[in-house]
Amino acid sequence: MDATFTFLISIGLCLHWEVEAQLDTISRPTLWAEPSPVVPKGADVTLRCQSQRGRNRFQLWKDEELQEERNASWHQAEFVLREVDDWRDARSYRCRSGQGPLWSELSDPLALVVMTGDFPTPSISVSPKPSVSPWTTVIIQCQMSSQQSSLDYNFALLEAKSLQVLQIQNLLKSQPYFSLPFVKAKDTGSYSCIYYRKTPPYKGSHPSQTLELTVSGHLPRPTLWAQPGLVVVPGTNITLWCSRPPLASSEEVTYTLWKTETWQPLQYQNSADLWTGFSLPSVRPEDAGSYKCTYKDRKASGVPSEFSEGLELVVTGSLPKPSLSALPGQVVEPGKHVTLQCRQPPWSALWRATFTLLKVGSPQPLQSQSPAGTSAVFPLLSVRAQDAGNYTCVYKTTFPQMSEPSDVLEIWVTDASPKPSLSAWPASEIASGTNVTLLCQGPPWTTTFALHKEGSMDIIQDEANFFLTRVTSKHSGCYSCSYQLGTNGSLWTQHSDPLQLIVRVSSNTLLITLSCVTFLLLCLLLLVCFCHQYIPRAAGFPGDNFRRFFCCSCLSKDVCLSHHLEDPREETLYTEVAKERPKESSVPIDKDVTYAHLNIKTMNEKQTNPKETSTEATLYATLSLD
Structure with a gap:
């Protein structure tokens, strides 16, 4: 039964891996060019490859040949082309992304068009007229010189200022034209067109003259944001910026700032720029609320644009700050739910207060609630990497009075967790015998850390500081660290950048070692001198006595005994001869005296074996006695 169950699990895992591999193969990245895929010769172009499944390896292909491969973070890679050339760079580009050994399919091809002066400039026209009513179908025609065949070229409709490609026509027989069916106010703008070769290199003409198209009715919605921020203290100077999309007309427009509580216009600004600022100096708590802006083109029959999205300005007041907590916790896996609860302080419970959830860096409030109690619950469903960040909340009454913002609560999504960093204190290069601390720095909620060293076991502990005491050369090596994600013990972050320890x-250790060696040598020299000074000086041969004395002092017992037992007869005879030697005469001797040292050992050997001849030398000495 157990074997069957294990076999089925193995088959399921194999099928799961096979499906994942097929999904990875099917999923394609997206490739686009900035500022545009249509550029003049000599300009710089950035090709961006965006992965859909979080891969971090990217390849750029040109004309089906691999050009460059690189690693990148945040699921996107940039490939920069400097000073593009119409022959070298006006080609077809594709990219793909990978993770480990798996690679995605190549993206859809992107044709990079380089505009040159090699072709005549086309002309552009519009039908029925440049100024039309909403829901009208507009036809824009792009024409080239009659001396050229349009069948060899593609035609592109561009936004005149940014050169962004709006439409492409691949003609076979008919004349090139672009259709804008049922236009709205957002279609108001500037248009131009170009044509370029169908085959690489994609050399193109210069853009045509600009065509101004105006569609009456509501203009596109503007955008409103605050500087320095949405949550400020009383007395702060605030600027609300209102920006609009490009229009066909470059004349001035009238911007208007509104407050939604009264729906009365607060300020007006006339400007031909794409944005303008409304100043709110020294704001007060009563200035808190929702703001919107509009703009009006004087050539569009005086009809204003749509309102921007509401901007909730929070001016902190005298009410105590609330508390913000997360359930089940601040660390969330992708796709899971987390609930943020904003609660008033217990000593200042106000009924029917309005709670607002804010995210640091976001221009708009995330959620607002007016519950019956003293707290509000804000759910964050199926969180993603972009949901990670710092959150805070406020509450206000109808007086109006606004509370101080709560303390910042940081929410972490595990697939957006930052890579840790590893550092050494006091330094990464230290002397042996000292202590060193390796610090693994991660998010503040991290409780479990792991230290990795090449060729050694990992060290896992609940502290970020790893202490190495009295280090030696074996502690040298390459270290890195990681930390645990969430409550799942199998989830760990990627390793930090390596740290070489x-x-x-130590110079002190080397000095002590040399001192010890010098001391031992000196002791040995003194011992030799001591032995030499106290050697018994025999009347006959002091060198032989020194040899026997040194042997007995320094060699083993067996060696010394064998040496002494070697010539016992010689020493005995020498002693007897010395005893029988007559006393020296006091009378001076005028003759030379010759002494001979007889080797008794040799004489004895000749008595036993007279045929052998001694090879030892006999020493003669002649003394002249004056």
């Missing part, structure tokens, strides 16, 4: 031999 170098342990060098």
